[in-house]
Amino acid sequence: MEFLMSEANEDKTSGDFREMGLRLAQEVISFLKKKMDRVSRSGFLRDIKLSFVGHSLGNIIIRTALAESIMEPYLRYLHTYVSISGPHLGYLYSSNSLFNSGMWLLKKFKGTRCIHQLMFTDDSNLQNTFMYKLCEQKTLENFRHIVLLSSPQDGYVPYHSARIELCHAASMDHSKKGRLFLQMLNNCLDQLRAPTSEHRLFMRCDVNFDTSAYGRNLNTVIGRAAHIEFLESDVFAKFIMWSFQELFC
Structure with missing residues (x-):
């Protein structure tokens, strides 16, 4: 079993998800071709199992990469997908007013394309937005195992979006x-x-997460502490390794 830590989008995560997805797709294909070439020379090619682990916006990049036409020959190898706090349904019905204000400022003054896409403001017609169209793409159905990890303490990603489920606000909204x-x-x-x-x-x-040690600060108020804890907690990393290791084998 070999691991690839993606570097294709390092320092390039403020642009269009389509561009980031294409870069990731190209990186994954390059990795697979090198692996296939190496094992074919040895004369023994076992079943290939292609798995992904994504955190936060990385999950949208992964799904965008899987929708690329160049990835089609490799979709049959998809095995396990572990999504860690991924905004799969974007930021519609986000209840974190402080975070929403921050996102609004980013859109207005920084012009971050992916923020517009997550907030469904990249097109006046919701059906033409990037996130709506991404959900129409068959980016999930080829995986054999899918695990969605979320935290109610995470204010950076709407809880329902990370879990791909209905929220109360949406259920009460009878508008278009x-x-x-x-x-x-x-x-x-x-x-x-x-x-x-x-x-x-x-x-x-x-x-x-046990956030009692964080104290009362901006990170805990806006929910950033729990969002980052997914990456920084040794206990959580061990939990992932021991709980889901058989899904990758």
Whole structure:
């Protein structure tokens, strides 16, 4: 089993998700071709299992990469996908007002393209937005195992978006936005329910961090502390390794 820590989008995460997805797709294909060439020379090519672990916006980049046409020959190798706090449904119905204000400032003064895409402000017609169209792409149904990790303490990514599920605000919204959100949600869930030749494991897991040691500061107020703790906690890293290691083998 070999691991690739993606470097294709280092310091390039403020642009268009389409550009970031293409760079990741090219990086993954290059890695796979080198691996296939190496093992074919040895005369023994075992089954290839291609798995992904993404954190935060990395999950949108992964799904965008999988929608690229150059990835189509490799989709049959998809095995396990572990999503760590990924905004799969964007930031519609985000209840964190402080964070929403920060996102608004980023859009207005920095012009970050991916923020517009996550906030559905990249097109006046919601059905033409990047996130709506991404949910129409079959980016999830080829995985054999899918694990969605979320935390109710994470204020950076809407809880329902990380879990790909309905939220109360959306269920009470009978406007066009509410109907289109349900279409996005159902498009994703249909992929998870799609029949496969093998049994599919789908899990939603909540992670609760001990934030008592953080004190009262801006990071805890806006929910950034828990969002970053996914990456910085040794205990969580060990939990991932021991809980899901068999899904990667």
